[in-house]
Amino acid sequence: MKNNKEIDIQNIDTLINQLQSKDTQFKKAVRILQIFFFALIFLYTILYVFNPDDEMDFNQRIGGVCYVLAFTLLAFHFRNKYSKFKNVNYSVSVKELINEAEKRYRFWKGNQFSSFLAIILLDVGTCLILIQYFSDKWSILQIIIGVQVFNIISASIGFIIGYIKWKKEIRPFWISLKTMLKEFEE
Amino acid sequence: MSKKEEIFRTIIRENKDKISGICRYYSSNEDDHNDMYQEVLINIWKSLENFRGDAQLSTWVYRVSVNTALGFAKKEIRRKKIFIRQDDERLRDLLDYDEGQIQEKEIMLQSLENKINLLSVVDKIIITLVLESVSHKEIASVIGITEPNVRVKIHRIKNELKEMLKNLTL
Secondary structure, eight states, X not given: OOOHHHHHHHTHHHHHHHHHHHHHHHHHHHHHHHHHHHHHHHHHIIIIISOOOTTOOHHHHHHHHHHHHHHHHHHHHXXXXXXXHHTOOTTSOHHHHHHHHHHHTOSSOTTOHHHHHHHHHHHHHHHHHHHHHHTTTSOHHHHHHHHHHHHXXXXXXXXXXXXXXXXXXXXXXXXXXXXXXXXXXX | OOHHHHXXXXXXXXXXXXXXXXXXXXXXXXXXXHHHHHHHHHHXXXXXXXXXXXXXXXXXXXHHHHHHHHHTTGGGGGGOOOOOOTTOHHHXXXXXXXXXXXXXXXXXXXHHHHHHHXXXXXXXXXXXXXXXXXXXXXXXXXXXXXXXXXXXXXXHHHHHXXXXXXXXXX
């Protein structure tokens, strides 16, 4: 086996350049994500909150506020999630690293309150916005039920696909991590 | 040169042998070794901001190296194989065997390697660190268990391996 003095120190300048460029790429990716959500927040604030259109009623404006709040929550949720996966700290003890990984790869994570709240806000916002458009054809109750049926079906499909994907791709690894954590205690 | 780059260069210069030593146990060939070594450097770079000096620099480097080596094959993490070097002096010290007692050194090493690979991941990490002459205190800090626990585990692993060696001696 060749000595690493020869292999890597020679290439260390190239590596440092690559690392610095990765740092920049990461910062850029986070920035793009933030810009995307802030653009949506800006758009919906203009469209539904500050729109001077007289035909826009109070319900629609409140619906728009719900969308803006939901996008704000999602922006923070994705930013946190992204940076957690990108910034795994390899300098902690092996046990701590495995413990953190076990939490990250769980199907059901305890800290998903913000995404649930965002979904509820989107649901309420959709109901409030659609009431004005369809109130001449359907009653308010029918519109609310219709939106709920659509959202529940979409969420269920998403949940099932997510679970199947997790079970197939992540679960075996997650089980390994749990077993390893037990081995630390033996 | 930025401060980060300067610290990074110093860490690599002072710890290249330690990093290389750990990578050697977790790679079967030169290409794997080089890829892993590079991956460790990347993770040292990424983790630099988390170095607060509460652990020795060498312990910190061992942590990053072992964690990287383990994470290298995510799904196969528990089946992660380690590879024993033929010329490992420490192995002889660890198991107190006399070269003359062994009929076929290569067969012995192969059996030993197989046996080590049947151990739990934690035990495998301990073996690699013991073979790298890392102190019990540092091993405890790298793995995240207590020093007495490390000693108990080393004692148990040694006994298991010695037992196996008995069957191979003359």
